Amino acid sequence: MxxxxxxxxxxxxxxxxxxxxxxxxxxxxxxxxxxxxxxxxxxxxxxxxxxxxxxxxxxxxxxxxxxxxxxxxxxxxxxxxxxxxxxxxxxxxxxxxxxxxxxxxxxxxxxxxxxxxxxxxxxxxxxxxxxxxxxxxxxxxxxxxxxxxxxxxxxxxxxxxxxxxxxxxxxxxxxxxxxxxxxxxxxxxxxxxxxxxxxxxxxxxxxxxxxxxxxxxxxxxxxxxxxxxxxxxxxxxxxxxxxxxxxxxxxSHAALFAQSHGRPGVVKATYGTGASLMVLNPEGHRPAGGIAATLAWRRTRDGGAAHALEANIASAGTAIRWAARLLGTDSAGIAALAVDAREASEVYLVPAFSGLGAPYWDRGARALLVGMDFDTGPAEVARAAVESMAFQVADTLSRFDTVLGGSVAELRADGGPTGNDRLMALQAELIGRPVLRAGRPEVSALGVAYLAGTALGVWDDADLPELTPQGTRFASHEDGAWRNRRMAGWRDAVACARGKRT
Incomplete structure (x- = not known):
């Protein structure tokens, strides 16, 4: 240092x-x-x-x-x-x-x-x-x-x-x-x-x-x-x-800096009120499939701006708050209630409360619950709200695979909802690759602290990996057939929300 x-x-x-x-x-x-x-x-x-x-x-x-x-x-x-x-x-x-x-x-x-x-x-x-x-x-x-x-x-x-x-x-x-x-x-x-x-x-x-x-x-x-x-x-x-x-x-840019230390190749997902997936784009891949081009930052020493690709999911934590209000509890209560859902239940919540952002960008879509039966209760609704974040991120990450010309090796995750181990485990299963959860929840603050410290000479870029708190890795264990079935159910629900199916 x-x-x-x-x-x-x-x-x-x-x-x-x-x-x-x-x-x-x-x-x-x-x-x-x-x-x-x-x-x-x-x-x-x-x-x-x-x-x-x-x-x-x-x-x-x-x-x-x-x-x-x-x-x-x-x-x-x-x-x-x-x-x-x-x-x-x-x-x-x-x-x-x-x-x-x-x-x-x-x-x-x-x-x-x-x-x-x-x-x-x-x-x-x-x-x-x-x-x-x-x-x-x-x-x-x-x-x-x-x-x-x-x-x-x-x-x-x-x-x-x-x-x-x-x-x-x-x-x-x-x-x-x-x-x-x-x-x-x-x-x-x-x-x-x-x-x-x-x-x-x-x-x-x-x-x-x-x-x-x-x-x-x-x-x-x-x-x-x-x-x-x-x-x-x-x-x-x-x-x-x-x-x-x-x-x-x-x-979101600060979270990317904390997760990547300013180096390309890292795809991160920040879960909050909405969700943001972002990766640096020095190769100049053209945005497509609901993914946008943006500028990550412009460091004084570099002169030019660092380009990035980003996808913005409109409602992530919003789904949890909606379910909490509906069921008369809070975010922690929703997470606890979701644990009690029947394993066989496959209820999907499409949280298009103000339409859908990435990867569909369909503001005419409407929120709905799909897959309910007579036994569907508060626990199943709570789990659908939690799982909606993972389904949206998985759906969007598949578009990054296409744009980047190959499968992303792992997903870095940060933000308050990532403290839910079940959510992170499901995320790994749905994308079929590891998820690395950040070692601290305040990743945006940590990222801008790192950038400020490098500007002031407190740290060099080479110091940042050692400074970053070690995260938790979640692996995928389910087979491709399970993953394909769950993602197909999610995409059918999205099609209904968009008026593409009856």
Whole structure:
């Protein structure tokens, strides 16, 4: 390791359900953790919002708690890493940083009609060709357009630079630096559907299409640095003034960095509210079969951006929360209840509560339960909810096999739901290859901590495999006939949800 004074990296992971944080010392040990939950609001059917003020309080609360723990332990915080939820968008005052709108979530569906019209027009191919992403309300562009249509219909204020529109990373960078940094990180920017995936620049044609003035957008920054690129903290409760913000990543990108240490060849699946499968793509494989192209990160030392392939499953943990509400329990209760399901039961839940994301990208699909009989009860419904995550990941991984031109050797898994051993065992059986579960649940925070530490000289890339906590491996034991039968049952259920079967 590099010869530096002993210190620690403070990593913040701002997600949909809350903000988590880690304090990672030079030897790789996580010596402190903190968490603040967040809620979502649903003002109209299909709308999903969060309160920016509550989000900011969660970030500062976690930062303050970790800084206090560091002070008590006599640990010096040398830099900050920030991992964030992606695609969610808001408008703020570029002078004060005050939010002028709710945060419109990546789950929000209010622009579904606009996206459907774009998909059916020549502009649909233009958007996907330039950005690598399917036209879908998940991404930021149509939501940013919607917000500006309400706040600044003429675009006069946006054109004059009196409004800023962007994603969570850009707003938090503004707030963390007291307004000194007006930037969005490369990987997060690539998820807005306003950036050319080929060169990581705002696309003028797309800005015109969505009527978003370039003056309303932050600059696109690298993912790491020693403070010059991303700025320094200013007036953040509990944090020292001038602490370098050494890395910013989207949450899924941060998980990929933690799992792969920046090296190609690793396919990871992050299970959360939704799920994301991602792999670096230095070979330039063309996206197909519901898999999108994206930018993983842009390290200052490398110059250019690292390209990746990603598939976004719309509902993963959402299925658990739905079942918990239906059955009057919580997520832990669903996991416990699922154990009691009859072994012979093959009930499938297709959690298309807002349509399906990858690999089908069919927002007209509808949620349903398939395979019930007279003996189906709460335990079988609970198990179907848990298993829906594994089926969706297996279905999507098969598309990666096709795009990458060969079978992926193993799947790296992370995220809260992966703590369920039965889910991980089923995942291995359904894909017919090993699943390696991450050694810690806070993988996004760990990934951005590693990137920040390498930028600051705390670690070299070669150190990262030794620092990473050892995970748990789940092997496949069932034969191909069992796997094919279960996957066929799942795909039949999906076909019903999509109206392809009766």
């Amino acid at each position: 590099s010869a530096v004074s002993r210190g620690a990296v403070l990593a913040l992971d701002q997600g949909t359900s809350g903000t988590k944080g880690l304090l990672v010392e030079e030897d790789g040990r996580v010596v402190a953790t903190a968490h603040r939950p967040l809620t979502q609001q649903y003002p109209e059917p299909g709308w999903v919002e969060q309160d920016p003020a509550a989000l900011w309080r969660s970030v500062t609360g976690v930062a303050e708690e970790l800084a206090a723990q560091a002070a008590t332990a006599g640990t010096r915080v040398v830099g900050l890493g920030l991992s964030v939820q992606r695609e969610a968008v808001l408008v703020w005052d570029p002078v004060t940083g005050a939010a002028l709108s709710p945060l419109v979530s990546w789950q929000d569906r209010r622009t579904a009609e606009r996206c459907a019209k774009l998909t059916a027009s020549p502009e649909g191919e233009l958007i996907s060709g330039r950005t690598g992403l399917p036209v879908d309300p998940m991404f930021s562009a149509t939501k940013a357009e919607w917000l500006l249509d309400r706040l600044d219909p003429s675009r006069e204020a946006a054109a004059a630079g009196r409004l800023r529109v962007g994603t969570v990373d850009a707003w938090l960078l503004h707030r963390l630096t007291g307004g000194a940094t007006d930037a969005t990180e490369t990987g997060c920017a690539s998820r807005t559907q306003l950036v050319r995936v080929d060169d990581a620049e705002w696309d003028p044609d797309l800005l015109d299409l969505f009527r978003i003035p370039r003056t309303a957008l932050p600059r696109i920054a690298a993912s790491d640095g020693t403070g010059e690129e991303l700025g320094h903290t200013r007036n953040v409760p509990g944090l020292a003034h001038g602490l370098p913000i050494a890395a910013v990543l989207g949450d």
